[in-house]
Amino acid sequence: MLKRIIYLFMIVAMPLLAFGDASLNAQVKKGNEQYAKGQYKEAITTYQKIVDDGHMSALVYFNLGNAYFKNNDVPSALLYYEKAHKLSPGDKDINFNIQFANQKTTDKVEAPVEFFITRWWHSFILRFSLTTLAVISILLMITGFALLVVYRFTNSVGIKKASFYSALLIIFLGLGSMFTADRQQQYFDGHHGAIIFSNSVNVKSAPNPMAKNLFLIHDGTKVEVMDNNNGWMRVKLANGSEGWINASDAKEI
């Protein structure tokens, strides 16, 4: 039985910890060195190549964001910080840099203060990345049911009792982890963001260049994408204002 569990662990863990090949690591290292020397433009090129090759990594996104920030490109920095944040929501460095870069943007969008329970809940569900939560829930579920199997087949009353209650606890935790992962997924689905890249964007009342200008936002401002329609994007600001912008004025996270 123990052998079987170890085998399952390996099945779960293997695809998740796909260690990049040596050349990829070398590229990251090269980018980091360029960054350390202050060659931010070169570092951007290096990191960007990794990203463009389709590798998704919070680390690369974060470093790329930093390089953009140092190169005075706040909107791009924010875009990659947000991408990193999505992959690793609980990372304090990423969150700090997002906050910091936001200070450099033009628009001061006052988000309504969340109810403290909501705030706690969000920080809870964003504590771990989605993948981490997924692995945790799989391990917990398998462990829990394995303990139930132990409970079923053991002859000792003591082991029976202990395995039963711990199995219940672990399965409950596993369900909680699954639920949290689901909530986090819902959170990112519901908060599908975009970063404004144009210097100044008139937010229109309708997806039409002749429509009335509702308000004006500037580069670096994060908006929530609510709809995508024919080259137009329906966006919502943190303060609740809504309107349409040209899809080319923003990049989705």
Next chain:
Amino acid sequence: MKIKLSILTLLLFCSTLAFAQVKFVATVDRTTVGAGEIFEINFSINANGERFAPPTFTGFQVVGGPNVSNSVSMINGVTTASMGYGYALVANKEGDFTIGPASIVSGGRTYSSAPIKIKVVKGSGSNNQGSGQQQQQQRGSEPDERNMQRGRVKDISKALFLKTSVDKSTVYLGQQIMMNLRLYTRVPIVNGEPEKIPDLNSFYSQEIKNNNPNAQWRTEILNGVRYNVTDIKKTILFPEHEGDITIEPAIMNFVIRQQAASSSGDPFDAFFGGYEDVKYRIKGTPVVIHVKPLPMAGKPADFTGAVGKFNIAASLDKNDIKANDAINYQLKVSGSGNLKLLKPISPSFPPDFEKYDPKVTDTITENENGASGSRRYTYLLIPRHQGDYTIDPIKFSYFNPATGKYVTLTTRAFPVKVAKGTGDNSNVTAFSGAGKQDVKVLSNDIRYIKTGSELNEVGSDFYDSGLYYFLLILGPLGFAGALVYGKWRDKNNADVVGTKSRKAGRVAAKHLAIAKQRLAANDIKAFYEDLFRGLYGYLSDKLNIPYADLNREKIADELKARSLDESLINEMLDTLDMCEMARYAPVSGISGQQVFDKAQTMINNIESKI
């Protein structure tokens, strides 16, 4: 007193008049006059004359006179007398005119004056206003004494009145009107103060300032009578609503000086102060202004009520700047009309420009021609972001009452190129977001990059993948499998007795098989022993009684409990007894083969029953 005496003395010598050569001449103060100008003609005779006949002043209008003057002088016994007839004339038309001869009789002879040619040229300005009203441009700060009515004034209302004149009585809404409140007088005024000045509630009024505190008097001819005229109040009016608006008359109180009633024509009373001051209250005439609404046809959408004639010009001081630098956009509206009532023009600047309220500079003069000048709006603009912007043209619409049409003027557009400002480039300490730096952060930076070179590339799409769900379901599936397996195992293992009894027949056959070998070997003793053990073992397994606890009574009870036949039980017990006995003593009456068959039959019987 001295003058009085000398005049008296002079008059005493009047009887001794001696006549010298008589001359009768006509003189004018100038022979070339402007149309509408007042000039004087004087006929004088150096003798006493009578029956003076003035010429017909064809082409002229008599606005004053005749002023008759007499003078007698006596010098060294020679007395000279002279008479004069003065007229004030106004030429109505341009051209050459001849004033015909006048005649007078003196000493029985008739004298005629020579005709005088007068050339009338074009007048110098604002004459001919209104019917029969002519104005003399000559101005003085003092009323012209010549215009004063001599003697006691019979009807003061004709000699002193207020007149409210407007240049237009039918106007469009917002069109300017010149209102002039004038005092006409032919009597000397000692004092005057306004009691009521018309309140111009329905108008936006703009008074024309008069820098001279003293009344400016001039002479004006109204219906052939010369008056001293002064402007009391000049106002430019802009009607604020449509309809007939009545300007209430002004009321003034005057103290006028006139000859005392007692001095009936005595010429000396004038000299000796025979006059009195009389209070007099005069009231002007109301004026009705008919205000027409502005036509709806062709009214531009951006019309905000400008009426008059305007021009608009826009200018921008710089069009190539850095972000956060200031530029000035100037908009100048010039012309005549209700400039002061112009609504603030709000040009549509690019929204990214920080716009401050415009500085408004008025250069507006109010004079007899109305309000004119310019209004200058200076907008301070600060582009906050780099980029290419365009300040859109500004449309300005006004209504021209002269043509009765709306006019829309457009300024030109200004391209503005904004380069990246210096403020943006500074290091992290400078926050370009205005008003965002509640906390003074002196030096702060982003967190450093993550230097772990191990790129833990996390498949972010793992969460919703099939593998994820498969692995999740693995636990419950494994558990379910374990349950099924356990159940199956339990089902097979649960009936330990059944298993044993199923095995019992085979065990007995094994035992009996050994016994059969013993029988073939003819080892009777061992045969019975094996047979006995075989039967006991079989029963122990079959009835689930431990071998040690097995005895004759127990076997009987158990077999009875399983409702076996009494005969079969007895036969079994007999066989067991016989086997036990045969171990110690030889058996007679039955062969070993018979016992063996009997045991086998019994086992088969029990097997079939239980």
